[in-house]
Amino acid sequence: MSAKSCELRTVMVMNNSDPSRQDALSVRNLVVDYGDLRAVNDVSFDAKAGEVTVVIGPNGAGKTSTMEVCSGVRSASSGTVTALGLDPKKNRLELNSQIGVMLQDGGVYPGSRVLEITEHYCNLYDNRTTAKDLLTAVDLNGRQKSTWRKLSGGEKQRLSLALALAAKPKIAFLDEPTSGVDIFGRDLIRGIVRQLAEDGCAVILATHELDEAQRVADHVLMFEHGTLIANASLSELRDSHRGASQSLEDIFRSLSGKSQPSRRL
Amino acid sequence: MFGSQLRQELTVMARNGEQLLLLIGIPVLLLVFFSQTNVLPTDGLANIDFLMPGILSLAIMSTAMVSLGIATGFERSYGVLKRLGTTPLGTKRLVAAKVVATCCIEVTQLLALVAVGLILGWNPSSINLPSLLLALVLGTSCFAGLGLIMAGRLRAEINLAAQNGLYLVLLLLGGILIPNSELPKSIAWLAEVLPSSLLSELLRGIFGNDELKISDLASLAIWATGACLIAVFSFKWSD
Numbered sequence: 366m367s368a369k370s371c372e373l374r375t376v377m378v379m380n381n382s383d384p385s386r387q388d389a390l391s392v393r394n395l396v397v398d399y400g401d402l403r404a405v406n407d408v409s410f411d412a413k414a415g416e417v418t419v420v421i422g423p424n425g426a427g428k429t430s431t432m433e434v435c436s437g438v439r440s441a442s443s444g445t446v447t448a449l450g451l452d453p454k455k456n457r458l459e460l461n462s463q464i465g466v467m468l469q470d471g472g473v474y475p476g477s478r479v480l481e482i483t484e485h486y487c488n489l490y491d492n493r494t495t496a497k498d499l500l501t502a503v504d505l506n507g508r509q510k511s512t513w514r515k516l517s518g519g520e521k522q523r524l525s526l527a528l529a530l531a532a533k534p535k536i537a538f539l540d541e542p543t544s545g546v547d548i549f550g551r552d553l554i555r556g557i558v559r560q561l562a563e564d565g566c567a568v569i570l571a572t573h574e575l576d577e578a579q580r581v582a583d584h585v586l587m588f589e590h591g592t593l594i595a596n597a598s599l600s601e602l603r604d605s606h607r608g609a610s611q612s613l614e615d616i617f618r619s620l621s622g623k624s625q626p627s628r629r630l
Numbered sequence: 631m632f633g634s635q636l637r638q639e640l641t642v643m644a645r646n647g648e649q650l651l652l653l654i655g656i657p658v659l660l661l662v663f664f665s666q667t668n669v670l671p672t673d674g675l676a677n678i679d680f681l682m683p684g685i686l687s688l689a690i691m692s693t694a695m696v697s698l699g700i701a702t703g704f705e706r707s708y709g710v711l712k713r714l715g716t717t718p719l720g721t722k723r724l725v726a727a728k729v730v731a732t733c734c735i736e737v738t739q740l741l742a743l744v745a746v747g748l749i750l751g752w753n754p755s756s757i758n759l760p761s762l763l764l765a766l767v768l769g770t771s772c773f774a775g776l777g778l779i780m781a782g783r784l785r786a787e788i789n790l791a792a793q794n795g796l797y798l799v800l801l802l803l804g805g806i807l808i809p810n811s812e813l814p815k816s817i818a819w820l821a822e823v824l825p826s827s828l829l830s831e832l833l834r835g836i837f838g839n840d841e842l843k844i845s846d847l848a849s850l851a852i853w854a855t856g857a858c859l860i861a862v863f864s865f866k867w868s869d
Binding site: 436437438457458461462464466468470471472473474475476477481484485486488489490491528532 | 631637704713
């Protein structure tokens with residue numbers, strides 16, 4: 366999706382609904398400490414409905430911690446998060462019914478069977494999504510009876526994505542959805558991610574693979590050492606770095622190391 | 631939502647074959663073996679009448695503490711709890727599903743053990759059902775609390791060892807196979823205040839139609855409250 370059509374979409378959303386809801390997710394001055402280690406340092410950003418916001422940065426940059434606070438799995442040390450107008454901690458169950466989460470490790474009992482666990486997740490939400498539809502979407506209908514233990518890395522990721530889709534989410538938090546996935550699986554997952562955004566979902570996708578990010582991003586958040594070193598649309602980011610080749614990797618290199626304090630482009 | 635989670639709990643339980651050994655196999659084996667041999671002191675009771683209450687306590691301990699504790703520990707380490715934490719299921723429904731699943735298994739165990747006991751000639755005096763139920767509920771809460779304290783903090787493999795280790799200690803110092811009166815004085819006092827002893831003594835009293843020992847009941851209630859409170863406040867949903 367081009368930046369222009371994104372803007373148009375945003376304007377339409379603003380005109381049609383409560384303006385406070387245009388940002389599906391709003392993070393202000395977020396800090397996450399683990400003992401003495403500051404994993405996330407004063408991070409602020411917004412993520413819009415209908416856009417894929419890609420969170421990139423090296424391992425340990427604070428991506429997962431930020432995602433986990435936003436999805437209510439972890440508590441912030443300070444700062445505020447508002448998701449769909451709700452506080453992820455105080456209104457946890459109300460928010461949970463509207464978000465889909467894909468954790469880095471699948472979170473499925475190794476002995477659970479594909480169909481059984483998918484049906485269970487469908488039962489947890491109040492919508493008419495069926496396990497068969499979800500498994501068809503991620504191309505796992507042929508593996509219904511397999512246990513999680515026996516799935517390949519890529520199949521685990523696809524099942525994990527299917528479980529996140531069971532919510533018919535308004536925000537989808539996907540942490541490294543394509544890691545360990547082969548080329549066909551990647552295409553399939555990218556297709557689903559784009560479709561989610563087309564349907565109006567705010568997709569927050571963390572990855573340390575910059576090529577992956579470049580293929581699906583509308584908006585980019587670059588993390589380094591727990592701070593946000595870039596917060597811009599993919600096209601803005603490219604425009605502001607015309608000197609370099611326009612790959613995210615080069616842009617990241619040129620911004621990296623200047624991370625204190627966090628700045629907005 | 632609750633029903634679906636309950637089905638999951640029972641499915642996971644049933645899928646682990648080794649659980650069946652722990653939950654039914656070991657208690658039945660101990661009951662049959664020691665009722666048919668005269669190697670244990672039995673405090674002046676018939677073998678089976680001494681053994682039955684203890685074995686029932688052991689069964690409660692194996693389900694509420696060991697089985698629940700080990701399963702929850704692994705769920706924590708596999709990230710199952712963290713993943714469920716992002717769904718609308720919620721802690722209350724999750725805990726309720728675990729409670730009901732535990733009760734279902736306990737009822738099955740009790741029926742099986744009572745049947746075996748009756749075949750072996752167990753002859754309880756008239757049973758006070760409310761007292762029995764109260765003792766079982768307190769015992770279950772206490773052991774579930776103890777199991778979840780370990781499950782909520784320890785790494786899955788260490789938790790597994792700790793649950794089995796405590797099971798053995800509480801079996802030997804619980805008036806289950808060996809009356810506490812036979813233990814050396816230096817540890818008999820300790821054995822008497824452990825929850826396994828309290829539960830087996832309470833059950834022995836109830837099946838023997840003695841007056842309910844309020845002090846034992848109160849001690850078990852203190853154990854149950856304490857263990858559950860510590861579990862609630864110390865439990866970590868993920869490592």
